[in-house]
Amino acid sequence: MVTPSLFDTDPVGSPHETAFQEWLAARSAAGTLREASSMAVYRDMWNGFTSWCLGQSPRVTLESLSPADLDAFKAARYGIKSSDLSLSPRHALRLVRLIDHVLRHRCAMHDLPPSTAAADWLLAHPEIRYAEAASADPPPEFLSASEAKHLILFLSSARPRPGASSEGRGQPLTWQQLRNHAAVGLQLGAGLAPGDVRALAIDAPTTAGGRVADRPWKIAVPGNGNLPPRETPIAPWAAELLKHWLQVRAELGIPGEQLFPSTRTGKPWGKESHYRCARELLSQAGLDSAEGGSFRLRHTFALRQLRRGTSVEQVARWLGLEVEAMNKYTRVLIAPADVV
Incomplete structure (x- = not known):
């Protein structure tokens, strides 16, 4: 049964409908939306x-859509008794998420x-944003904008800066410390999970075709x-750090197939050792926390990419997640900030 319209205006052929159709086609082509019943629900909502x-x-x-418009829309739907037209908190969350996805896809495509109207509206309505959150599924821990900038500066200090004098640099880092800086940098600057970092092969970074010669710009995760x-x-700052690590590793002649080995002989990095190294480094940066661990860095990457305007589908592919x-x-989009 087709959901009856609240108004007489026919949406067919409008820019709104075009935007929805483009989003729907993209989801279908990516294989993330296959069920006809799901498509029908989304179409009725839109x-x-x-x-x-x-x-x-x-x-x-x-x-022109603004958070105030969404307030008015919710008010127009509030209190309607028909189950397919009411706007309960859970239904409002699903609808505003849909609006956000369609708008972000439209902006990226053209x-x-x-457009952050839907995301801004959710930020102002936590009772809607957490409508589907269960106590066993708390929001992800992430770094604030100031914490992320501080960590970037701390990590980047591990590599020499052009034109900087040797005085004031302090004691040079050991190869293990430099490895730790580069590995943590990829969690924040590329959204990698700890297991991803340990699984990276020595040939995972790609330098060819980048904007800066000899600087990695993407990485292959198995x-x-x-x-x-x-x-x-x-991210460029993490790429510079990775480039420095690769240069130092080559100079030291460290063998092995792993991008980040545990020993000078190329032994793979163990889970416990990697965990301790990442935790110690974050503590040195003043970001020690019992909550979130180094996964906070991956969550920060995801949230800041979404806030930047990257589509949910694209970020999901980068993270290796289902949409x-x-x-x-999307429940916890942070305030506008430059991507890390």
Whole structure:
């Protein structure tokens, strides 16, 4: 049964409908939306939103949509008893997520400035944002913008800066310390999980085709039985740190197939040793915490990429996650900030 419209305006052919169709086609092509029943639910939800937008005076366009408009939309739907038209907190969350996904896809597809109206609205309504959050599924821990900038400066201090004098640099880092800095840098600057870092092969970084000669710009992460292999971009500051680590490793002649070995003989890095090294480094940076561990860095990468305007589907591919698993991030979008 088709959901009846709240208004008489026909959404077919409107820019709203075009944006939805483009998003739906992209999801279908990526294989992340296959069920006809799910498509029908999304279409009904979007048609209700579109009809409301086109029924306003003046009309609410995708460019002009604001958190205040979403407040008005929620108010127009509040208290309606019909189960398919009411806007309960859980239904409101699903609908605003849909609006956010469609708007972000539209902006990315047509090279438009990111639209954050839906994300901003969710930030202002925690009762909606956490409508599906259970006590066993708390929001992910992540670094604030100031903490992320502080950590970037701390990690980047491990590599020599052009034109800087040798005085004031302090004691040079050991190769293990430099390895730790580069490994933690990839968690924050490329969104890698600890297991991803240990699994990286020596030839995982790609330098060819980058904007800066000899600087890695993406890295290949192998599959692990549960997830397929993938590639993810590296933030420039983390790429410079990785480049320095590769140079030092080559100078020392450290063998082995792993990008980050445990010993000078190339022995693979163990889980416990890696955990201790990452924890100690974060403590040295003043970011020691019993909550989140180094996974906070991966979560920070994901949240800041989403806030930057990167599509949920793209960030999911970089992280090696199913799109549905991104809900924990879209619930907790942070304030605008430059990507790390």
